[in-house]
Amino acid sequence: MIDQLQRIGRGALDRLAATGRSGQMLLQSLFVPPAPKEMLPLLIKQLHFVGVLSLVIILVSGLFIGMVLGLQGYTILVDYGSEQAVGQMVALSLVRELAPVVTALLFAGRAGSAVTAEIGLMKATEQLASYEMIGVDPMRRIIAPRLWAGFISLPILTMIFAVVGIWGGSLVAVDWLGIYSGSFWANMQASVDFSTDVLNGIVKSLVFGFVVIWISVFQGYDAIPTSEGISKATTRTVVYSSLAVLGLDFILTAMMFGEI
Amino acid sequence: MQMRTLEIGVGALILAGVISLVTLAINVSGLSLTDRAGGYTIYARFENIGGLTERAKVSLSGVQIGEVSAIRIDSRMLMADVEMRIFSEVDYLSIDSSAQILTAGLLGEKYIGITPGFEEETLKEGSRIEDTQSALVLEELIGKFLFNKVSE
Structure with missing residues (x-):
């Protein structure tokens, strides 16, 4: 009984300590004196790894999700004789919800887990410690570029996802199912508002990008430096990021569209 | 490289x-x-706006000439007071124009249709359209129809 109580307490304290360490890592790596000359190449390398290499999965899933939305929307809306509203449905659901959330989930799986494994392995092979030994701050050289790269690239990927998805939806609805393209686009433009829909979607993706890359980098940085520890950390990255994205999505949606 | x-x-x-x-x-x-933030504001009172929302279209002969910028209740007259923002290039609406709340399609969105009048004087910033016609509320219409059937 007492043992169980102790276990609960220790678990809670461990979580709390980890949260504190992650905040400390974030502050130490974000608020470093900027040195564009040496940091920019590192950032570009990470942007390529985190952003450009995630492009293929984002393009393919965006296209298919848009096509499925077009098809499903059509089969439902045609019963009510309002199949012109497919454009509106595809665009609103993509821009507001699906693009930020699905991109963040894919990003956590594709880029976040890789970042965790990389940093975890660096720690296990004592590369981080050797950087410190030769007087290079690992926060600055390893952690900060990855954080910034994730934070910058996720909103870009989200916008690309939304555009490709809407194009996929129009491909199915207009070219395949024969909805008049004028009403498809006019309905969409009449109902999608730039500031409430598009900008809020981008704000969502900024928040998700921050959270996902923070979790990924911290799990790698905080991993137990064994092969088992790294595998656990990678799993935790995907699980925690997905849960955080889905939970935050509800809160953000409630704040943006729920008028709470 | x-x-x-x-x-x-x-x-x-x-x-x-x-x-x-x-x-x-x-x-x-x-x-x-193109900046359409400019333009002028006119007002109209309706007995029932029946689902009209802010940002709904204001149209003349089916062409959009502005949008609904605010909807309030006029506490003195107990009617809905609708504020509309009309694009500044549309400066030829005569003062006796009338406004109706219309529906796009059977179940579509509500919008305001302006029917022009004949006066020389035109609507300016802050003017009020006096001649208005409320939204067609389907339930009321069905209610009236049933009532007439019963009383026959």
Whole structure:
């Protein structure tokens, strides 16, 4: 009984300590004196790894999700004789919800887990410690570029996802199912508002990008430096990021569209 | 050389992001680059606005000439007071124009249709349209129809 109580307490304290360490890592790596000359190449390398290499999965899933939305929307809306509203449905659901959330989930799986494994392995092979030994701050050289790269690239990927998805939806609805393209686009433009829909979607993706890359980098940085520890950390990255994205999505949606 | 390919890739990604943002802004949300924030405000009182919302279209002969900017209750007359923002290039609406709340399609969105009048004098900032016609509420219509059937 007492043992169980102790276990609960220790678990809670461990979580709390980890949260504190992650905040400390974030502050130490974000608020470093900027040195564009040496940091920019590192950032570009990470942007390529985190952003450009995630492009293929984002393009393919965006296209298919848009096509499925077009098809499903059509089969439902045609019963009510309002199949012109497919454009509106595809665009609103993509821009507001699906693009930020699905991109963040894919990003956590594709880029976040890789970042965790990389940093975890660096720690296990004592590369981080050797950087410190030769007087290079690992926060600055390893952690900060990855954080910034994730934070910058996720909103870009989200916008690309939304555009490709809407194009996929129009491909199915207009070219395949024969909805008049004028009403498809006019309905969409009449109902999608730039500031409430598009900008809020981008704000969502900024928040998700921050959270996902923070979790990924911290799990790698905080991993137990064994092969088992790294595998656990990678799993935790995907699980925690997905849960955080889905939970935050509800809160953000409630704040943006729920008028709470 | 290796760095060069990376930089080209990142540049392409950022370019794709910018193009996507512009596409979302112009093609999807229909954001118009010409500034239509200008224009003038007119008011109209309706007995029942029946589901009219802010940002609904205001149209003349089916062409959009403005949008609904605010809806309040006039506490003295107990009617809905609708504030409309009309594009500044539409400066020829005569003072005796009438406003109706119409529905696009059977179940579509509500919008305001303006029917022009004959006076020389035109609507200005802050003018009020006196001749209004309320929204057609389906339930009321069905109710009236049933009532007439019963009383026959």
